[in-house]
Amino acid sequence: MRRLVIIGTAFLAALSMAATAHAQAQPVHCDYGDFIEQALTSGAETYDVTVAGRAYFRRDGDGCPASAVCQAKSYVIGKDRVLVGKIENGWACAWYGGTRQTVGWLRATDLAKVAPAPTAKVDWLGDWSRDEDSTVSITRDAHGGMHVKAFTVNMSRASKPSGGFEGALLVEGFSALYSDFDPKADADYKAQFPGEPSPPDCSARFRRVDRYLIVSESEACDGVGASLQGVYAR
Structure with a gap:
């Protein structure tokens, strides 16, 4: 953590x-x-x-x-x-x-x-959806931290591209962050392939506003033509 x-x-x-x-x-x-x-x-x-x-x-x-x-x-x-x-x-x-x-x-x-409502960590918990094909689930992990699981699929395309991520979620007030960046794995990659740029990591930002959850993720989290970006509600 x-x-x-x-x-x-x-x-x-x-x-x-x-x-x-x-x-x-x-x-x-x-x-x-x-x-x-x-x-x-x-x-x-x-x-x-x-x-x-x-x-x-x-x-x-x-x-x-x-x-x-x-x-x-x-x-x-x-x-x-x-x-x-x-x-x-x-x-x-x-x-x-x-x-x-x-x-x-x-x-x-x-x-x-409208006067803003206070937001506590418990207010983040639950199953959020942008539409029937894009969901974000936020739960407590075994150690009392926050855990996020997100998934999207674009059903309008024949290939049905999908994207998503899962892991620890850092919550600070109205904002939150997910990242799968691993310093050790990154160092190992650079040692094995010196001079090569590191593979992009999957990261996502979140914001609570009223009863909504706003989400945007990096391209490394997406499938081609599938994105989790948007406004979600429970």
Whole structure:
């Protein structure tokens, strides 16, 4: 566990620095991947929709999200609850988990922030799902630590690619980390193949927001065309 804590601390610090540099270099966007990355690195907050009638999502693009041509078909209504990763110039990059998950811009004036609920380690436990083919299970191990098992399969492709991982989970407040990096195995590989880059390790980040679990993993955890990235609920 001590090794995982050291790896986790360095990993999260590096992610924070990379996210800051990325935010400074890139224009503002609001798509699914952008929302997930924002939520994992800087957090997300829960908002209730307060507008009377429909609040339509707006897409990215030239003149967006302010221009009327950016309006999407998807919308939310009063009392719906969304997760917001960031607010820029009066527009909130929001996620909604209705019949299908939707991410886009909503007017910040149509939303009201919900007070965050405290999160303890026990709140992480349970079986989480993004859809019927992607699941994350978090349990206690024999020593009282946290254990994660994740699996996904893409049933829409003929080859049915799959991915996943299983092992110890380091939980710190609202965030958590999984990594299968093994220093001894890495040292043995470098000794056997000097000058060769080490094989990529499988790592995953997690974030609790309200009643949701947000997940993103490295490519080494995936099958080709199968990813665990997304927002999960119990």
